[in-house]
Amino acid sequence: MAQAPAAATSGATLGFEPGAALEAQALVRRFGATQALDGLSFTVGRGQLFGLVGADGAGKTTAIRALAGLISLDSGRALVLGRDPAQGRAAVRESLGLMPQQASLYPDLSVGENLRFFARLYCLPRALFHERSSRLLEITRLGPFLDRRADALSGGMYKKLALACALLHRPEVLLLDEPTNGVDPVSRRELWALLHELVHDGMTVLLSTPYMDEAERCHRVGFIHHGRLLLAGEPRALLAGLDDETYEVEGGEREQVDERLANLAEVHAASPAGSTLRIAVARGSGGTVGAALKPLAASLRPVAPNFEDLFLARVRQEAA
Amino acid sequence: MSEPSIEAVHLSRRFGSFLAVDDVSFSVARGEIFGYLGANGAGKSTTIRMLCGLLAPTAGEARVAGFDVKTAPEAVKASIGYMSQKFSLYLDLPVCDNIDFFGGAYGLSGPDFAARADEVLRLCDLENEHDAITGSLPGGVRQRLALGCAILHRPAVLFLDEPTAGVDPVSRRLFWRFIRRLARDGTTIFVTTHYLDEAEYCGRIGLMVDGRLVALDTPSALKRRYVPGRVLSVHGRNLAPAAVSLRSRPGIITVEPFGAGLHLQVAAEDWNADSVAQALASAGAQAVEVESGEPTLEDVFLAVVARPREVHAP
Incomplete structure (x- = not known):
């Protein structure tokens, strides 16, 4: 088993990629019968907005907890700015902001009281707290709700307050677990606009999301599936690498079309899109599939592939 | 019936x-x-x-x-x-x-x-x-x-x-x-x-x-009704400062950061992919590529729900 070599305390330590803000190196963690992380590796460069995309139970939360140093690993290691978060905890904490998925605020404290609480936790001097909290209240537009209890906030406002609390100490690296769910x-x-602003100002952001359509909003994206990285890269490059061709079916009676498509081996996926169908077919087979639909008075219109197409194609390859 | x-x-x-x-x-x-x-x-x-x-x-x-x-x-x-x-x-x-x-x-x-x-x-x-x-x-x-x-x-x-x-x-x-x-x-x-x-x-x-x-x-x-213009997705280098100048031009409906690129909604009678690429290039962006996209229901939702206010970053 790969034990982390001595304390990795500086960027000069062997194995740390210069310019990387976060590194997951073959993370393995099991909870009872559940293999939450199964050799997960990825790197997030400084100043990047990195999206960890995957379904419920794929291992996103465990990965974020490992990077925050909140759980131990069976093997592998997590590095934040070159340091092991589980060892030099205080030092790492200072440079790290974390917004967990579950309720992280005090429900019976107001917006203002929650902010003050977190400021004290980070030992923020009073003047600095006032300056930063008023800026954060401005950009999150929570100013008018200063006296509202956290448990009386809407879902979106609650997430924004949790984000503000995670930003008070100006972390260099921000971890967000499903901030938009x-x-x-x-x-x-609004949250996405705010994240882009933070990254623009130099922060490194890693967030997890179950929404495939949010992959495109990141600089780099990693798809996580069963505790492993299925694929990673720049969103456009990943889409360009999709082997399938994607089409929308025009005309025809949808159920008839659907039945016909189900019997064609070239068709890898079909899903409803409004009143029509969206399909992914093997490269080069658009003509064959189009011809098969002709008797049903249906035709194919090429459409740009999306991340769901990509994810489904990779999962299918994995299963094969 | x-x-x-x-x-x-x-x-x-x-x-x-x-x-x-x-x-x-x-x-x-x-x-x-x-x-x-x-x-x-x-x-x-x-x-x-x-x-x-x-x-x-x-x-x-x-x-x-x-x-x-x-x-x-x-x-x-x-x-x-x-x-x-x-x-x-x-x-x-x-x-x-x-x-x-x-x-x-x-x-x-x-x-x-x-x-x-x-x-x-x-x-x-x-x-x-x-x-x-x-x-x-x-x-x-x-x-x-x-x-x-x-x-x-x-x-x-x-x-x-x-x-x-x-x-x-x-x-x-x-x-x-x-x-x-x-x-x-x-x-x-x-x-x-x-x-x-x-x-x-x-x-x-x-x-x-x-x-x-x-x-x-x-x-x-x-x-068709709520997102009448063109939806364009833009890639290139040095886009952020160029986007700021684009935002104030007539016919530009929304400008939104999207990954390393931008998503734009523009009035179809004022802008197309070429003119957007030119405008960004002359504002200092490099290697600009503009592709036409399709409006999503999220665009519709935002047009209807958030109509009176700006949703993008200042």
Whole structure:
């Protein structure tokens, strides 16, 4: 088993990639019968916005907890700015902001009281606290709700307050576990705008999300599946690497079309899209599939592939 | 023409001084998949609770499966199925016991019920999980079981309240395949979701803002109406400063950072891919590439819900 070699305390330590803010090196962690992490590796460069995308139970939360030094690993190691978060904890803490997925605020404290509590936890001087909290209240637009109890906030507002609390000590690296889950689309877009602002100012951000369509919003994205990295890279490059061709079916009666498609080996996936169907077919077989649909008065229109197509294609390859 | 499965007429609900649902009217045909979208607190859940016969309207009326929610709430409850994101299953029981429990709750028993239970297990692809402890199953399988339990009594109308939050895409596709099959066989589906790519599966969509139903149409008609311009996705270097200067130009509707690139919505009469590329290049961006994209329902949602305010970063 690969034990972390002595304390990795500086960027000069062997095995630390210069310029990397976060490194997961073959992380393995089992909980009872569940293999939560099964050799997960990835690197996040400084100043990057990295998305860890995967379904419920894929291992996203365990990975983030390992990077925050909150759980021990069976093997492998996590590094934050070249340091082992489980060893030099205080030093790592100072440079790390964490927004956990579950409720992390005091429900019976107000917005202002929660902010003050976290400021004390980080030993923030009073003047600095006032300066930073007023800026954070401004960008999260929580100013008017200063006296509202945390448990009376909407889902989106609660997430924004949790984010503000994680930002008070100006961390160099920010970890966010499903910051947009259960948040309505308007608040979701506001959160993304805020994250892009932080990254623009030099912060490194790693976030997890179950939403495939959010992959595109990141600089780099890693797809996690059964505790392992399925694929990683720059969103556009990943989409360009998809082997399948993607189409929308126009015309025809959907159920008839669906039945016909189900019998074609070239069709890798079909899913409803509005009143029509979206399909992914083996490269070069668009013509064959189109011809098969002709008797049903249906035709194919090429559409750009999305991350769900990509994810499904990779999962299928994995199963094969 | 048969009677609509769901009909709401000037439906309103007040809590004290707060008008949660404000004069909402719509109808849903038998076998239709109807999506009901809105921000947190827009009135979606209050509407569902009224349609399920759980909450009396303050004004207006609604009929579900032919029964008035005010005067015949029990008949309404017997005609509907309900499934929410927090599926209420007994996790320590095997799959078959959950089916039996929910069957019993609907007053089903005997050989007819046994046959129906088998049919539902087959329909939801759960035949091999019959004896599995529910808590040991992955989220996607549990979700199908929750769906199965909600349709045991053959409801005419099925309410799905954020049914797929956090479920993986493979299971999600399978789930929607079952939903479409149910709809094709005549079950009316009423679904809420924050997952706007999923709303694409709906035949029609209603959009709620502050208790009012402000838009109602097919996904493609909503896009045509509310996102009339071009949607462009931009890649290149040094985009951020160039984007700032672009933002103030006439005909630029939104500019949004998207990964290392930008997403733009522009007026079709003022801009195209070439002119946007030129404008960005002359503002200092390099290696600019502009591709046409397609509007999403999220664009529609933002256009409708957040219309008066700016949503992008300053």
